[in-house]
Structures are given as structure tokens and as C-alpha cells.
Amino acid sequence: MAATMTLGDKITAANLEAHRRILAGEPVLVDVQLARDAIPSLPDRTILHAGPPIGWERMCGPMRGAVAGAIVFEGWAKDLDAATKLAASGEIRFEPNHHYDAVGPMTGMTTRNMAVLVVENRAFGNRAFCTVNEGIGNVMRFGGNDAEVIDRLKWIASVAGPALGAAIRHRDGVPLKNIISRGLAMGDEMHMRNAACSSLILRELAGDLADTAKQDLARILRFIAGNDMFFLNVAMAMAKATIAAAHGIEHSTVVTTMARNGTDFGIRVSATGDTWFTGPAQMARGLLFAGFSESDGNPDIGDSCITETVGLGGFSMAASPAVVGFIGAGSLADAIGYTKSMAEITVGPNPQWALPTLNMMGVPTGIDIRKVLSTGLLPVINTAIANKLPGRSQIGAGIVNPPLTCFEQAFVKFAELNGVN
Amino acid sequence: METDKLLQAEIRVINIGLREFAHDLRTCKVPVVHVDWSPPAVTDPRIASLLAKLGG
Numbered sequence: 001m002a003a004t005m006t007l008g009d010k011i012t013a014a015n016l017e018a019h020r021r022i023l024a025g026e027p028v029l030v031d032v033q034l035a036r037d038a039i040p041s042l043p044d045r046t047i048l049h050a051g052p053p054i055g056w057e058r059m060c061g062p063m064r065g066a067v068a069g070a071i072v073f074e075g076w077a078k079d080l081d082a083a084t085k086l087a088a089s090g091e092i093r094f095e096p097n098h099h100y101d102a103v104g105p106m107t108g109m110t111t112r113n114m115a116v117l118v119v120e121n122r123a124f125g126n127r128a129f130c131t132v133n134e135g136i137g138n139v140m141r142f143g144g145n146d147a148e149v150i151d152r153l154k155w156i157a158s159v160a161g162p163a164l165g166a167a168i169r170h171r172d173g174v175p176l177k178n179i180i181s182r183g184l185a186m187g188d189e190m191h192m193r194n195a196a197c198s199s200l201i202l203r204e205l206a207g208d209l210a211d212t213a214k215q216d217l218a219r220i221l222r223f224i225a226g227n228d229m230f231f232l233n234v235a236m237a238m239a240k241a242t243i244a245a246a247h248g249i250e251h252s253t254v255v256t257t258m259a260r261n262g263t264d265f266g267i268r269v270s271a272t273g274d275t276w277f278t279g280p281a282q283m284a285r286g287l288l289f290a291g292f293s294e295s296d297g298n299p300d301i302g303d304s305c306i307t308e309t310v311g312l313g314g315f316s317m318a319a320s321p322a323v324v325g326f327i328g329a330g331s332l333a334d335a336i337g338y339t340k341s342m343a344e345i346t347v348g349p350n351p352q353w354a355l356p357t358l359n360m361m362g363v364p365t366g367i368d369i370r371k372v373l374s375t376g377l378l379p380v381i382n383t384a385i386a387n388k389l390p391g392r393s394q395i396g397a398g399i400v401n402p403p404l405t406c407f408e409q410a411f412v413k414f415a416e417l418n419g420v421n
Numbered sequence: 422m423e424t425d426k427l428l429q430a431e432i433r434v435i436n437i438g439l440r441e442f443a444h445d446l447r448t449c450k451v452p453v454v455h456v457d458w459s460p461p462a463v464t465d466p467r468i469a470s471l472l473a474k475l476g477g
Contacts, residue, residue, distance in 0.1 A: 370476060374472050375462055376463070411472075412471065414475075420471060420474050
């Protein structure tokens, strides 16, 4: 039977297997640890960043600001000026989060002494990591790097992170798929709206935190309760742990990574291994906070679009009437239209994550680069918009697409690997 | 057929592309055959050729 399969048949079968693995994932939040413990292979004097590989010379403003802050946080330089010189000197190693099974929102800084959420995909035995969401306002993910930002990160690493880790271990982990299913029904799409799931996970953990927190219990509870985006980083680690199981399937044209570093957008595809296919990061189209114009915005940045690779974010926009207005996406009908159009470029629905506004249709799951190219429909990504200057925070939110060239390059490479030209 | 007589005879329609046009005609009880077609999204001949070979 297999001998008679055409290459097209093999691709179809491989993509169905990728889809099956995504749906079969059992992501569980199992711990919060320091990155050096969770990712022992992460070297010293190394900064993991969002998106595909990039050096200091091509980094955008927010990324440079965050790098300087991360260096001060680690104590590799005494102040931001010295940190900037050190970053430019070539003595600091920069690598994508994705090279260490990690993800990070916006600038995506991860270093050895930062706390990371640990999500284990118990169906496949792999783990993924994401830093703890810092909250809104002046934060490192948007390039913030002053004392307020550094002090908060140190408190997360030394107090909140260990307390969360103990609470999570106390109850043998928090299964995430059901929380996300409920969140979709409560108006979250898990990229730009996480209000429901942030509340749900706080409800899950509050009792265990009360049992295990050694200090600052009230502050920790307020820290989570005061941040509607607390769950974003959980969802990102969940998505990474889930989609990783679909990576490396021979003949599969399913996208297993989408990420941006503020300069380039990069994708990776199941059958083409760890090769990045990149193009210029685009400007998001959306709503800007009062006092800002489009010229203040930085091109698309962050690993958070890993959520779209598993059918959330822009792919689940129909779930989230509240986010439609926030990101300037038009009406609820437009949101439903976005989700329906994503069904045209994906392998199939995920019935475990159903969309009430679409008669409980499952979220469109498993982006097929062939369908992207044949339809001309690019993945829809919901995103925050960063100020292009370092340390100036978020200035808006909107919708963005990857550049088409990423998919064209990946498809040509895929064809070459399969002897087709 | 002369164009000025077109609408005087029975109308039978082949609709290519936008399905809504066929739907509207059926609502008016006009016989219509719909052909599912859209303009090629791919403008790069190399990509078009590979898609023809690899499906999608």
C-alpha cells in the first residue's frame, strides 16, 4: 500500500498525523523553576530572545532595551550603559528561545536566573518553558529596563516563582486543556485576551498557594489577580509543548513555529527540521493608545504567536467578542470571518476547543504551508504593539500577518528535500 | 442570440466564482450551475508548479 502512495498522499497522511499529535497533547503546568534548573543546557552569559536568530546589530529598540535590562538583572554589568556596551561587544551570546524549547512574549528575554513556567506534555513526555508574565505597563517584554522592572523580575525569581512552583507541585500540576476549553467559552482567545483563564488558574492555585507560600502570599495573589494577561505565558508554554510533538514528521508541511524578533518573522515546518524561513516583520494594523501614532510602533515582535500554531489567538478570534474591539478588528462578524478563513489553511478542527459563536466548531488547527500558498490566505495573528523606542512599553494592539516569503521559502525547501523541483 | 432578446428567453446560468450569485439566482428560481473557482492566489510560477506537483 505504502509503495503506491504518491508524494501528495504521503504529505496528506503526515499532516493528519501532525494534527492527531496536536489534538492528543496533554499539556500540564508542572512547575515554576529558575531557567538554569529547568533548562540545564542554557549557558551562562547567554540571552534567549523572541523570534528567529538575530545579532545585536540588527535588533530593534525594544529588544536592545530588554537585552540591556537582562544583563543588569543577571549582574553581568553594573548599569544600563555598561550593559549596552557589553551587549554590543560580542561577549554575550544571543539565541532564540525556540532553540531551548522555550518561548517568550514580545522581546522574550530568558536568562539563567529568571523564573520559568514549566509545561509538560504528558502524552509525549516533552517539556516547554516560558517566563512568568510580569504584568502590564513598564515591563521587560516591551523593552523596559529600569529599577522597577529589574526589582520585579528579582521578586518573581526569588519569591513568587518558588511559591507558584510549590503550589503547582503540591497539587501534582494543573492540566491546561480543560481550562483553555472553558476560557474559549468565556471569551478568551488566549493571545490578546486571557482574562477568563487568568481568573480560572488563580482559582485553581489559590488554595495551594495558601498552603505552601512562605512569604508574600497576599502580594502574590494580587500580582496574579491584577494581571489579565497572567495566563498568556502559560498558554504559550502550553502551545509550545503541544506543537513540539508535531515537529519532525517526515513529509509534513504543518507549521510548528511562528515567531518574530521585531526585525524578522520566522517560521519552521515539521518536515524541514530546525531551519528557519524568515522575512521582514510587518507592522500590526489596529488601535493605538491615546497620544501615539503608527510611526511610534515597532514591527511585529514576540514568540506569542506560538498560540496561533495550535489554533488559538487570531485563529480563535470568533471566541472573543471583547478582543475584537480592543485590537481594532472590526465587528464580531469580522472575527467570525477571520476564524472561518483560518479553517481554509489548516489541517482540521480541534473539537476539544469549541467555539460557541460558530455552533461549537473546533478551533482551526495545524497550519499547512501548501494551503497558505494555494489560497493566498496568511495566518491571522492577534498581537500587542510595542513602542519602537527602548523601555517605552505597549502603545496598542492589532492584527498582523507573517510575510508570504516565509511560506514560499519553506515550500521550496520542502520540495527540494523530497526531490521535486 | 441578440443581446436585446437575451432576457426574453428562458435564462440558464453558469456561475463561476462567487457562490452568492448562484444562491441569489436559485432564490429567484433561475436554473444555475455553480462552478467553484477562484483566481489563482499564486503569482510565482515556480510555487504554482510545485503546488501542482505536491498538492494543496
